[in-house]
Amino acid sequence: MTAMLSLERLSVSFAGEAGPSIVVDDVSLTLEKGEIFGLVGESGSGKSTIANAVMGLLPASATTSGRIQLNGRETTGLDENDLRNLRGREMSMVFQDATTSLDPTWSVGEQIAETLRAHQSLSRGAARARTMSLMHEVGIPNAAQRYRDPPHRFSGGQRQRIVIAAAIANEPKLLIADEPTTALDVTIQAQILELINGLRHQHGTSVLLITHDLGVVSETCDRVAVMHRGRILETGPTRDVFGNPSHPYTRALMAANPAWSRRGSRLPVVPREWSIEEVRHD
Amino acid sequence: MTGMATLSGVNDRARRQIIGGGAVLGTLILVAVFAPVLAPYDPESMSVREVMGAPSLAHPFGSDVLGRDVLSRVMYGLRSSLAVAISAIVSSFIVAVPIGVLAGYFGAWVDSVISRMLDMILVFPAMLLAITLIAILGPGASVAAIAIAVIYLPILARVTRASTLVVVRQDYISGSRARGASHLRVLWTHVLPNSLGPVVVQASVLSAFAMQLEAGLSFLGLGVQPPNPSLGSMLADGRDVLNQAPWIEIFPGLTIMVAVLAFSFLGEGLRRALDPKGVAE
Numbered sequence: 001m002t003a004m005l006s007l008e009r010l011s012v013s014f015a016g017e018a019g020p021s022i023v024v025d026d027v028s029l030t031l032e033k034g035e036i037f038g039l040v041g042e043s044g045s046g047k048s049t050i051a052n053a054v055m056g057l058l059p060a061s062a063t064t065s066g067r068i069q070l071n072g073r074e075t076t077g078l079d080e081n082d083l084r085n086l087r088g089r090e091m092s093m094v095f096q097d098a099t100t101s102l103d104p105t106w107s108v109g110e111q112i113a114e115t116l117r118a119h120q121s122l123s124r125g126a127a128r129a130r131t132m133s134l135m136h137e138v139g140i141p142n143a144a145q146r147y148r149d150p151p152h153r154f155s156g157g158q159r160q161r162i163v164i165a166a167a168i169a170n171e172p173k174l175l176i177a178d179e180p181t182t183a184l185d186v187t188i189q190a191q192i193l194e195l196i197n198g199l200r201h202q203h204g205t206s207v208l209l210i211t212h213d214l215g216v217v218s219e220t221c222d223r224v225a226v227m228h229r230g231r232i233l234e235t236g237p238t239r240d241v242f243g244n245p246s247h248p249y250t251r252a253l254m255a256a257n258p259a260w261s262r263r264g265s266r267l268p269v270v271p272r273e274w275s276i277e278e279v280r281h282d
Numbered sequence: 283m284t285g286m287a288t289l290s291g292v293n294d295r296a297r298r299q300i301i302g303g304g305a306v307l308g309t310l311i312l313v314a315v316f317a318p319v320l321a322p323y324d325p326e327s328m329s330v331r332e333v334m335g336a337p338s339l340a341h342p343f344g345s346d347v348l349g350r351d352v353l354s355r356v357m358y359g360l361r362s363s364l365a366v367a368i369s370a371i372v373s374s375f376i377v378a379v380p381i382g383v384l385a386g387y388f389g390a391w392v393d394s395v396i397s398r399m400l401d402m403i404l405v406f407p408a409m410l411l412a413i414t415l416i417a418i419l420g421p422g423a424s425v426a427a428i429a430i431a432v433i434y435l436p437i438l439a440r441v442t443r444a445s446t447l448v449v450v451r452q453d454y455i456s457g458s459r460a461r462g463a464s465h466l467r468v469l470w471t472h473v474l475p476n477s478l479g480p481v482v483v484q485a486s487v488l489s490a491f492a493m494q495l496e497a498g499l500s501f502l503g504l505g506v507q508p509p510n511p512s513l514g515s516m517l518a519d520g521r522d523v524l525n526q527a528p529w530i531e532i533f534p535g536l537t538i539m540v541a542v543l544a545f546s547f548l549g550e551g552l553r554r555a556l557d558p559k560g561v562a563e
Binding site: 055092106114169 | 460
């Protein structure tokens with residue numbers, strides 16, 4: 001079976017005034033169909049750059065090498081038009097901050113319908129009907145009345161639901177969620193993760209979940225990769241990586257998580273430099 | 283644009299400025315539009331007996347060196363001055379917005395090329411550029427409007443670019459792209475409506491400057507051509523007799539001042555309402 005997404009020796013660097021800076025360094029990973037794969041790491045470890053590289057949304061100043069395959073099809077080197085056809089239909093993305101993920105000048109319904117109409121020739125009425133069923137599916141009550149409401153009439157959690165509805169409108173096979181719950185409070189976080197998990201079960205959507213929250217990963221993901229400074233340090237089934245962390249960086253990260261460390265003790269600081277020997281739990 | 287449709291969410295000071303500036307400007311525009319109906323006399327008819335007549339009931343603003351009614355001439359002058367200033371700013375806006383949005387959205391070499399070309403216009407002092415253009419194209423109201431439009435083009439385009447740069451960084455832009463929208467669609471439906479606020483503000487502030495510039499050009503005889511009156515040329519006509527008949531000078535001068543203030547208040551109020559981040563400053 002071909003993997004949903006496979007990255008082969010992917011490197012991304014950005015041109016800077018002091019020479020190029022390497023943000024993603026020789027990363028290889030595979031995401032199976034119907035799997036939720038967690039990509040964890042500190043800020044600046046290159047997680048989001050991987051997401052943008054997969055979506056083909058890197059700025060022009062980025063240089064990429066290596067291969068990205070989506071469902072067995074090579075996407076590196078595709079032109080903008082072909083990429084645009086894949087975006088929203090084969091792969092889609094949800095961003096961190098739901099408060100800025102929706103255009104304040106348009107109603108939420110129109111924004112979901114926009115995605116539908118980007119890929120399917122639907123009449124206005126059909127797009128509207130489909131939008132309302134999507135809003136219903138992600139748990140927005142009274143979709144018919146709320147279709148015309150602007151984003152600011154919705155709470156943060158509801159906005160993230162709407163963003164997810166727009167992202168899955170054309171039933172993409174791969175959903176990339178870049179810190180989808182970071183801006184939300186804990187109870188809402190759980191609901192959004194539940195929603196993402198439900199998508200996997202109902203539609204077989206594969207999910208690349210990017211987060212710095214180890215708790216989120218351990219609850220949701222089948223497999224996980226730990227990133228640091230553009231490299232993957234440890235990868236394997238979530239159970240194994242967190243149950244038996246082999247790389248000292250993973251152990252340090254886990255020790256720095258208040259939920260998992262001893263009460264009353266000082267939280268340790270994660271040092272900056274680590275050996276880059278990758279550990280695989282296969 | 284929900285923010286534009288209502289003034290309810292706007293602070294009191296902004297509301298006062300918008301309503302005050304808008305009301306004065308609205309009145310001036312009405313006077314200008316209906317000048318042929320409102321003016322008590324023909325602005326061009328001369329009368330030897332009325333030469334430099336002081337303000338009276340028959341001629342509230344007095345009459346000028348050729349015995350023409352100053353009030354009627356102020357009304358017609360306002361008409362041509364406003365027409366030049368407003369059409370200049372509107373054409374500048376129409377050209378500047380697409381240029382600025384493209385520069386801000388695509389960045390890289392598109393931005394460099396556009397920005398350098400705008401800089402080339404910007405290096406000339408406004409008056410010098412206007413006079414040069416008029417020297418090439420010949421004097422007249424429409425040439426003055428074109429010159430003013432060219433002068434303010436780089437300013438409006440830069441504000442559009444700056445405001446676009448803020449908008450493109452928003453997640454809804456990358457989100458829309460990530461769901462398969464084309465560049466054109468993103469530009470038209472998301473970038474443009476969200477970038478326009480500061481540009482509208484800047485355009486209304488620049489209208490005040492355009493009024494002054496038009497008056498300056500007409501004062502030099504490069505704008506509206508006689509016998510058509512314009513506020514600037516009236517200032518020029520009256521300056522030799524400033525001691526004997528100050529009203530020839532005072533009333534057009536006051537009108538320019540009121541119009542400029544009204545544009546400034548409106549612009550400042552709109553800035554408070556539409557551009558809280560201060561991009562247009």
